[in-house]
Amino acid sequence: MRGSHLSRTRTLTTVLVLALSGTAVLTGCGEKQQTVGSAPPPKKPDAFEQRADQIVRHWPKVSPVTGRQQAILPLADAERPKKTDAREITVTVGHSACDVRFGARSHESKDLVVITGWGKRKSSKGMCTEQLATDKVKVQLKTALGDRKVVDAATGKELFKN
Template sequence: MQYAAHRSRSRIRMVALALSVAAAGAVALSGCAKGEQRVGAAAPATPQDAFGRRAAQIVQDWPKVSPVAGRQEALLPLAGADRPQSTGVREITVTVGHSACDVRFGARSLESKDLVVVTGWGKKKSAKGMCTEQLATDKVKVQLKSPLAGRKIVDAATGRQLLKG
């Protein structure tokens, strides 16, 4: 009899544990996708930062570009880009793939005559506390200095063309 009661309590604990893990995952993602985030002009890309170096390499080597290795907070891959209404737009919307633990995220761009190189970025919470390794995606608006005018939109992390404007 004690064995059956012990098995029953163990099953209840396992179900409770599974439900609490599922609830934690739902809470972790509940802050994601709160509409579109508007990102103004971020700090301009410089040859000294990871994005500036990567964007310059893409412009120079286009179209023979390889993806970057690993995840870098300054070069997060994009899940896609929304097709703009016209070639005269000065704003594009990209979908940034970031960690569910990022407290801030966004996108930045570097423009050339033929390309608009875009990357996502994220800033994680402090190392204290628990964090899940879930991917979240959110739409981010990126302001352009000049109209898209037929330039290609390229993901800096993967090196792939997302759209031709």
């Protein structure tokens, strides 16, 4: 009797440990076992996504970001699309002359399109001059711009004021 109780305790402990770890072992009528894992944890929002969410929540009372972040670079300029059904905005990204890659990305909400520039340096080692380089980049929108406001994520300012 004691051995049977110990076996059930070990089985229950194993099931509890697997359940807590997000994994379960399933057995059916046969001898086959199948391991099923839980869904991976949701991806943590990056610096730009966090900033864009903050702007959308607190608009229009938004302060500029402090310091300079490679994921949230200020825009030097933006061209207002000629039509409200435009699904593309051209912005001028101000980035480091040492960036080997750069670009712009957007976050869209019902009322706002938040845009930022970004840069990627070749390595963190070595010297880099603090020169500013600017390049035009096209940002594709998921839906037409319509009457939404376009906001620079770094400065928190509206880009096309009437």
